[in-house]
Amino acid sequence: MTGAGASQNRRPPRLNHKKSRAGCQRCKARRVKCDEAKPACGGCNRHNVPCVYVVNESPRTGSNEASLSPHTTLPIDQLQPSFKVAVNQVPTPPTINDPVATDDLLDLPETRQRRLLELRLWHNYVTVISVPFQPSSSTAILPQIWNNHMPQIAMRHDNLLYIIYALSATSLLRNAPEDAELLTAQRVYLSLALRDQQKALAQFHTQAEEADALCFTSILMTMNAFGSLQERVRHPYHPPTDMLRLGIGACAVYEEALKSARKFPSSKIVTFIENQPFFCSIPRMFDEEHRGPFVGILGPKNAHGVYEDSELWNTDVRQAYEYTLSYIGTMYTAVLNEENLHQICTRIAAFALFVPKKFVDMVEELRPRALVVLAHFFALATKGSAHWWVGQTPMREVQGLRRIVPLEWQRHMRWPLVMSGLEPV
Incomplete structure (x- = not known):
């Protein structure tokens, strides 16, 4: 998928959506209208996820009802204890798909605890x-970008700074999953990063460093997701479509900023992509030859x-499957060629950036073929499990997909299960 074909299949960044100030946290985070049903709204009930309503413990003047003003400013060390959360079932840890509603956040005031927390996140x-995965002479510039250039850019661009904090909190939560401060930081800084990414896009003046910040923020968002x-x-298992949709929106921002970045010799994102085989292969990534396996x-096919399958007679549907399988085919070739861990992980993160929107729609509809294709992606993603942000996620997703793929399609799950190490060869 290249040029106009790629753009038509990707969702642009979501900037304006209906809001419900009295709605649940998940609907606010997704920016959809909440029907405010209790104990669980219609959207959460339909997706079988916890439904959380957040209220302030201090009632408004002249009212017996408690609420949280959209203009309330809270220090980060007060966010956790200042909320009373009512749930209809045991809540799950907040993730990239469940950020704090940005309507409820303004700039965080300075506190000593916030400074110490941010120092902890920055140190991590x-x-x-x-730290580079497997540095080599051909990728010697990449450690410089990760260790020096990206932090310098983050000091001047809050969208990149906040996503670094969010990603760092996600990293630390691997060893401290019950740490309330980190859970709060993960959600708060993700929300602030999303907010400031939108601001940066709206105020984009096509300067090299602005473009770099937008692109690096988009990449780190997919890693964090x-x-x-x-x-x-x-x-019960539900495919991670929120993660995929965030990637599609991030890709739209990334591509727009990259066009401007290419005009500047000093651009760090251009240097970043020109020194990695994955980005150099993008123009032919969706060619038919890659989906052969x-x-x-x-x-x-008929004569x-x-x-022969009527599902594929629809052009959009067929192309979505073909493009996705071509991408997966390039991952398979990379695994066979024993690409290093850094490059494998780059391909894993970029899947959400380049997957067609129509494919994500079909996964959300639980179409059997789409679920099988997604299982093949996660099976190959297990080859990046040595890195912290990949870990055991791919294997667990293959296990979950196995449970919901219909019996008549289970034969197509054999390869993902073997590739994931869940079944013997």
């Missing part, structure tokens, strides 16, 4: 996250070269 970034899947509840998922 420079000592853990920015994948990393946040590790602790999500998978019983997986064409069996699409089924046979006229038309797929």
Whole structure:
């Protein structure tokens, strides 16, 4: 998928949506209208997820009802204890898909605890996250970008600074999943990063560093989205479509900013992509040759070269499957060629950036073929499990997909299960 074809299949960044100030946290985070049903609203009930309503413990003057003003400003050390949360079931840890509603946040005031928390998050970034996976002479510039250039840009651009904090909190939560301060920081800084990314896009003046900040923020958002899947509840199982949709929106921002960045020789994002095989292969990534190993998922064609399965007679549907399988095919080739961990993880993170919107729609509809294709992606993603933000997530997602794929499609799950190590060869 290249050029106009790629753009048509991707969702643009969501900037204006209906809001419900009295709605639940999930609907606010997703920016959809909440029907405010109790104990669980219609949207949460339909997706079988916890429904959370947040109220302030201090009632408004002249009213017996408690509420949280959209203009309330709270220090980060007060966010957790200042809320009374009512849930209709045991709440799950907040993730990339469940940020704090941005309507409820303004700039966080300075406190000593906030400074110490941000120092902790920054230290984790420079000592853990920015450490190169397998440096080599061909990628010697990448550690410089991660360790030096990206932090310098973040000091002047809050969208990048806040997503670094959110990603660092996600990293630290791997070893401290019950840490309330980190859980709050993960949600707060993600929300602030999303807010400031939108502001930066609206005020974009096509300067090199602005473009770099927008692009790097988009990339880190996809890493954070994948990393946040590790602790999500998978019983009952629902495919992680929120993560994929965030990637589609991030891709629209990334591509727009990259066009401007290419005009400046000093651009760090251009240097970043020109020194990685994955980005250099993008123009031919969606060619037919790459999906060869997986064409069996699409089924046979008749004598006229038309797929026999009527689902594929729709052009948009067929292309969404073909493009996605081509991308997965490039991942498979990379695994066979024993690409290093850094490059494999780049391909894993970029899947959410380049997957067609129509494919995500079909996953959300639980179409069997779409679920099988997604299982193949996660099976290959297990090859990046040595890195913290990938971890055991791919294997667990394959297990979950196995449970919901219909019996008549289970034969197509054999390869993902073997590739994930869940079944013997």
